[in-house]
């Protein structure tokens with residue numbers, strides 16, 4: 001039973017030798033569960049046992065797409081983001097750094113030129129609403145493979161362009177979710193470029209998790225070995241300020 005996720009990880013990312021060792025390590029490592037406290041500590045391993053962390057989120061048909069998909073949380077970024085928005089993000093690029101061998105600056109054109117994944121999924125917000133939408137972009141795994149993970153890599157942090165008061169929005173996931181096939185950096189929604197209020201130019205879709213994990217306005221992807229020392233240390237804006245679970249599994 002215990003060895004199962006490790007085996008399925010192996011199948012999923014065959015070919016990525018470097019990434020493989022990272023995944024094997026993360027699946028075996030008991031400290032990840034120990035690190036998440038309280039209810040989350042029970043919830044996450046329980047979900048893994050029942051469904052498997054590699055299971056796909058349900059995908060829908062075009063006919064199932066919600067006629068309106070509301071936006072939630074911040075609906076714009078900071079002044080620097082606004083300047084990029086004003087020229088259609090033509091001079092914007094995604095920074096990829098931290099525990100990587102090759103830090104990258106990827107313009108939108110580069111992200112659009114990579115192999116794309118398109119998926120129609122249901123977004124579930126803890127505030128009590130859901131919507132079905134279509135998302136498109138490269139898999140995060142591809143971007144991480146381009147940058148090359150260092151052996152100590154354990155978490156991927158998404159730094160966003162928006163602030164609520166003093167605190168910037170940010171989110172983080174572990175390597176299991178980072179290499180999940182439905183984890184993409186989406187630049188398109190419902191067949192057109194991501195609208196400003198939905199996180200243009202780029203947002204995370206990590207489909208096995210709740211709405212607040214779907215970071216909008218992603219400016220920088222940082223690979224880290226720990227979440228300690230970053231803002232409130234709990235791995236995300238809502239985790240820090242409101243005690244949301246770090247693993248927001250659905």
Ligand SMILES: Nc1nc2c(c(=O)[nH]1)N[C@H]1C(S)=C(S)[C@@H](COP(=O)(O)O)O[C@H]1N2
Nearest residue numbers: 070071072073074125160169211212214216
């Ligand atoms: N940068 C950033 N990302 C964010 C938020 C935010 O305020 N800022 N809100 C989160 C929440 S709670 C939800 S439900 C979704 C909303 O995404 P939408 O605006 O595309 O509906 O984005 C999430 N990601």
Ligand SMILES: [Mo]
Nearest residue numbers: 125126211212
């Ligand atoms: Mo949300």
